Amino acid sequence: MSLNVNHIDKSFDLTRALKQVDFEVKDGELFGLIGPDGAGKSTLFRIMVSLLIPDSGSCTMNGYDVVSQYRDVRKIIGYMPGRFSLYMDLSVEENLAFYARVFGTTVKANYDLIKDVYQQIEPFKKRLAGRLSGGMKQKLALSCALIHRPDVLILDEPTTGVDAVSRREFWDMLKKIQGEGITIVVSTPYMDEAEMCDRVALIQKGTILDITNPLEMGDDDVPLFALRSDRGVYTHLDKIRKLEECRSAWLFGDELHVTLRSHIDASAVVSTIECWNDPSIRWTSITPSVEDRFMGLIQEEK
């Protein structure tokens, strides 16, 4: 196992940030930690990378304990914190050289590993890191986290605030890095990114709700339907919610996604909808996406 997290608890004053968090990550796995802001993702990451000590429980990284053997842990991990933490007043290449030297290596020795990422910012290597755009900063931070060829790469919300194109490119890069045999643990608030992971842990209010293959998360037996209409679906949202059979209804792109209390209810809903005088309505049974599944889980919590 690359990473073992054993029954970790952590509180700040009266807030229980993590409650009995327990899971493991296999060698070479791309493991996602999915949850909204304030769920405890960053706290957990800071414990994993030896920057914070848990109140109870333990955590090992390739067998090294993150508290008693933190020096060993730090040598084998690469960590990209949520907040951009490179030196703004050093240039791109100076930042990279600095991180290489801190870990007792050189840029040249591991260049092949970062080549794909770094080449995209190399034309700007003389520019100060503080003057890079968001997407470029993120690529530099990833290069710096990789430059000592870590066994485990820990990325805390690397794509938050990043546009859809850069997000896609970033995940392509992660897949390649995984191909080099590096274990990756990554957190994100974007549900579509969860689909790119081998397994995901869903975290909400300091508790892990589920750990699973992203497409198997949650309760598979909840009937889910999509409602479409040429008149726009928002006008139908309130009406759907008022139906007795309806468990939940949410906007979902240009559709409404509706879950029902039981499979038997579906035909009753169809006949109700037919009375709404909107012939453009289409009502179809669908397979839940990761986002549907996650919403189902947190709704149960709420």
Place this chain on the structure above:
Amino acid sequence: MTVASEHIIEVKDMVKKFGSFVANDRLTFHVYRGEIFGFLGANGAGKTTAIRILCGLSYPTSGEIRVAGHDVYHEREKIKRKIGYMSQKFSLYEDLTVSENIRLYAGIYRLNRKQINQREEQLLERLGLLPIKNRLIRDIPLGWKQKLAFSVAIFHKPDIVFLDEPTGGVDPITRRQFWEMIHDATQEGITVFVTTHYMDEAEYCDRVSIMVDGRIEALDKPAVLKKKFDSKDMNEVFLKLARN
């Protein structure tokens, strides 16, 4: 939703240069009163630059721009009174309470004491925040903060509200509740000008524009754009436009 044909924002050949760098390259578009207008683009495409000009915080290099009937060169203070603004990064004062934040912003927008008392009560009630009105903003969850920030931004009933990535980082349910609030605001006649990186949210807009390298490359209803770019959703439209 019916949208009036009145142009609440009118932009013609807007250019903004920083030295030799052209951040906004002859932007021409308009926003109808009462619509939800999605202003999309990659990081660094020039969205924030344009929003700052429309909000009266920065002068354009050239172009004709009117916001809520006022000219952005000479009537910036008038514009500021008719708009609301909310960003993901900063919107409320962390070291003031829920109630203090509401009263501060209401005061800035020159509501009188009677209006403030009345509307504050209504607002707290509607958001379910009455029990925690004396809690510091820093101690309440992000989702509540964002909903409150939005309500504060439209507290003075502006003509237009500008929302800069309002839903970043919040959970998918809170994100959707937020969009329901946006829809409700349009029912009251408020025009919504919004940026987001969540492409499903682009579908909730009446019309969206997509900026690439300082220019508007596409502008239309989501359904029309999807058809035009032969894409199943707005994410695909965005990737096709922004990647080239």
